[in-house]
Every structure is written in structure tokens, then in C-alpha cells.
Amino acid sequence: MSFEQILDKRLLRHAFERASSSYDQSAVLQREISNRMLSRLEYIKYQPDVILDAGSGTGYGSQQLLKRYPGKPIIAMDIAQSMLLQARPHLNWWQRLLPLPQHSHYVCGDIEQIPLQRESIGLIWSNLALQWCNNLQQTFAEMHRILRTDGLLMFSTFGPDTLKELRESFAQVDSFNHVNRFIDMHDVGDLLVHNGFAVPVMDMEYITMTYSDVMSIMRDLKAIGAHNVTQGRRSGLMGKKSWDKALSAYEKFRTDGKLPVTFEVIYGHAWKPPSRQSILTPETRRQLGLID
Numbered sequence: 001m002s003f004e005q006i007l008d009k010r011l012l013r014h015a016f017e018r019a020s021s022s023y024d025q026s027a028v029l030q031r032e033i034s035n036r037m038l039s040r041l042e043y044i045k046y047q048p049d050v051i052l053d054a055g056s057g058t059g060y061g062s063q064q065l066l067k068r069y070p071g072k073p074i075i076a077m078d079i080a081q082s083m084l085l086q087a088r089p090h091l092n093w094w095q096r097l098l099p100l101p102q103h104s105h106y107v108c109g110d111i112e113q114i115p116l117q118r119e120s121i122g123l124i125w126s127n128l129a130l131q132w133c134n135n136l137q138q139t140f141a142e143m144h145r146i147l148r149t150d151g152l153l154m155f156s157t158f159g160p161d162t163l164k165e166l167r168e169s170f171a172q173v174d175s176f177n178h179v180n181r182f183i184d185m186h187d188v189g190d191l192l193v194h195n196g197f198a199v200p201v202m203d204m205e206y207i208t209m210t211y212s213d214v215m216s217i218m219r220d221l222k223a224i225g226a227h228n229v230t231q232g233r234r235s236g237l238m239g240k241k242s243w244d245k246a247l248s249a250y251e252k253f254r255t256d257g258k259l260p261v262t263f264e265v266i267y268g269h270a271w272k273p274p275s276r277q278s279i280l281t282p283e284t285r286r287q288l289g290l291i292d
Contacts, residue, residue, distance in 0.1 A: 007134050007180070009079075009110065016057075016080035019224055023058050023086070026223035029209060033156050033265055034061045034127045040267065041068065046152055048122030052077060054111045054143070055129020059087030065125060066103070075121075077107040077114070079132075084108055114142045121146045123154070130157035131182055140195040147272040153197065158182045159204060159264030166217070166261070169249035173242045180226075185266045197270035204266050210258035214250050217261055 053062045056076035065074055076087050084106045109115045112133050124143050133139045143153055160182050167179040185204050192200040211217045253260055
């Protein structure tokens with residue numbers, strides 16, 4: 001990854017901290033993708049013991065998982081503390097003085113360095129968080145570390161065609177990064193295998209949202225914290241002439257009176273298999289010099 005594409009995690013955290021109060025009003029796509037992920041669980045006959053919602057945001061996914069797996073402990077983890085505060089149950093003031101249910105836990109942390117013990121989680125659920133990682137290989141290594149044997153990782157993320165209209169429009173203005181970079185589905189699958197996951201299942205779909213004008217697009221992206229936080233972003237404000245040029249370029253995409261915004265959504269799930277060492281008999285392990 002080039003320097004220009006590296007995400008500034010400090011700015012990323014700040015963007016999500018500021019967006020926490022407005023997130024739910026604009027996160028229509030995030031909820032829809034979460035629902036589609038949940039429907040895929042219908043075909044997976046698996047009962048996890050402990051669940052991690054990695055990149056939980058304001059807690060929509062965590063709430064749905066609690067309904068699907070009643071009584072199971074769920075850990076909601078997010079890089080932004082204010083997102084976790086929004087995710088806590090919406091209670092009356094006097095209810096907030098009482099302890100939270102034992103199955104609800106909240107952890108502020110980065111999914112590239114997960115602050116959980118090895119083999120402590122049965123299901124890792126991650127809806128639209130992986131695109132905010134600088135080192136996806138390290139992220140998958142961390143997820144593999146905390147998953148129990150035969151545990152399940154299920155996730156969604158964005159692919160390279162996401163926000164392609166916005167990217168192409170700003171490319172007419174200058175050479176700065178105006179849109180975060182996204183990784184290809186096949187590369188995601190390769191990283192899963194490289195980090196020890198088995199039987200990865202990957203698929204992709206395009207979802208197009210429509211808006212009346214570019215400013216509405218930008219407002220929604222800001223409301224969910226989806227700022228450009230790459231190192232190669234423009235450091236100052238764009239001038240009026242450049243901004244008008246970008247708007248004009250985007251207008252070329254208008255269809256039936258609406259401006260499209262494309263999202264390439266990648267879905268994936270994979271299992272943590274038993275280690276090769278664990279499936280060998282003690283005698284074979286002794287012969288191979290794996291034990292004394």
C-alpha cells in the first residue's frame with residue numbers, strides 16, 4: 001500500500017466520534033447490508049457461545065444478533081467511544097443506574113489490534129468495518145487468534161467500485177485522493193486462506209442509491225463518518241472553481257433526474273479449522289519431534 005492510501009486512524013476515530021449522534025439517521029445502507037448478512041445465517045447451522053460484533057457502530061447488528069442468539073454473550077467493539085455510548089440500551093435515566101445485562105459488553109478497540117484473549121470467541125461478526133483497516137492481513141490474523149477452533153467469521157466490506165462516480169468526478173479536478181481505497185474480493189479471499197481460515201465463501205453485489213444532488217451525497221457520507229482519511233487527501237479546502245468542476249463532472253452520471261451512488265458490497269464467511277498439530281495422534285507428533 002502506498003503512503004497516500006494509508007488511513008490516518010486518529011482522524012478516522014475522530015470522524016466516527018463526531019458522527020455518532022447523526023449516524024442512525026443516515027445509515028440506511030449499513031442496516032440493509034446487516035439484514036442481508038443476517039439472512040445468510042439462516043443457512044448456517046451454528047450456535048456460537050460468545051459473539052464479537054467487530055466495528056459495532058451504534059449497535060444495530062448487536063441488537064439483531066441478541067435476538068437471534070438470545071442469552072448469548074455479545075461483545076460490541078468499536079474504535080469510537082461515542083459510538084459505543086450510542087449502542088448502549090436506550091434506557092430511562094434511572095435504568096442507566098442499574099448494571100447492564102450480563103450478555104452485553106462494550107469494548108473500545110481497533111480491529112487491527114483486538115484487545116481480547118486467544119480463542120475466546122465463537123462468532124466474529126463484522127459489518128462494513130474491514131475497509132477501515134490499513135493492514136487487512138494483520139486484522140485477519142487477529143481474528144484467527146481470538147476465534148475458537150471451529151469458530152465462524154462472517155463479514156461484509158466494500159469493494160473497489162464503491163463510490164466510483166465520486167472518484168471519477170474528483171479525478172477531473174486534481175490528483176489527490178478524495179475517496180478511500182477499497183480492496184478486491186479475490187484479494188480478501190486470498191488473505192483469509194493465508195491467515196489460516198478454511199472454506200472461505202465470498203460473493204459480491206452492487207447496490208445503487210440515488211440522490212437529488214451532490215451535496216446530499218456528501219452530507220450523508222459525513223453523517224455516517226465516511227470521510228476521506230487517507231494520507232494522500234487534499235490538505236486544504238477545494239476552491240470554488242474546482243468544486244464546480246467536480247459537480248459538473250458528477251452531473252454526467254444523472255439518470256432519470258437522480259444522481260447514482262454505487263456501492264460494491266463484498267460478503268464473506270470462513271471457519272477456523274483445527275490446527276494440523278492438534279489432529280495428529282500423540283505418537284505421530286512424537287515421531288515428528290513436535291513433542292518430547
